[in-house]
Amino acid sequence: MDSDKKSELKGHTDPVTNVKFSPIDENLLLSCSGDKTLKLWDTRTNKLIKSEKTKSGSKNITWSHDASMFAFSNKDDDQISIYDMKKFQFLKNIQFKNKITEFEFEKTNSILIVTSMVGSLYIINAETLDENPLAVLDAHYPPINTLCIDRSNKYFATGAADALICLWNMNELMSYKVIKKGEVPIRKISYSYDSKLLAAIYEGNNLDIFDSQTTECVYSIYTESQQYSLAWHPNKYVLAYCGDDKNRNNVDEGNIHLLINQV
């Protein structure tokens, strides 16, 4: 891994809250920020392709699997806006009665799965984008903080303040397994490319990696400071994670960590 090859995308004027690469173009990146803009970047040239003003700063963005749409939430966490990617045009707003956290399109664009702060999952029709959910599934003791659909689109996992990770079957929309270790709220989870491992970061310290079939914890990392995000590499057992690392003088270090498994 070439650590000297780094580039910087400058343009946001407030903290960058989310970055997501296109699922079909390896050089196309969407970002959102407290500066109330969504920005589309070309990572080949490091140039800004588009900047779109939004009503409020967003914390979460997600692409549909075919990159035909993307969705982002608002500052108040009670609305998801959907955009047509090709026209880069606003399509629809979906309003929620309760605050929502993370959301992802099922990979054939049949549904949008939305996790909420009241502990339920909202299943939204991704074709009509009707704000009346197709179903509301009771899931966790609130709030649900994180959602991850696996690469195969057969399973998804949710992690919540109740310290549980629920594993769900996509076809039946039913939870078939629960991973529990300790009492600490789950902050964020990520499936490995082959769905066999599930990595989780908690409120506070620690990152755990679980075997998704046996639910056993197979690896633990003590993290000095709070981590905010993690993501498995798309075809290797390499895990990236980042957070609030500080140096001895309590100054932000801005580190990105990698756990690399190359035997």
Add this chain to the structure above:
Amino acid sequence: MKENSKEDGQIIQNNSQVNFKEVLNKSMSKEFTGHKKRVYTLDWNMTGSLLASGSVDCSIKVIFSF
């Protein structure tokens, strides 16, 4: 049907029991510096050739990987 996939030199048989503890214990860690403040978000591109990160410092960094 057994499927063998070559993963960085190690053959992993999909149907047999993989000792993940053993596999992961052979991991190494690496750190990238560059952001001046907390890093909120990161994402790999679809091929895994790039890793992007976003920070409180208002910038996005892109690392060329593997």
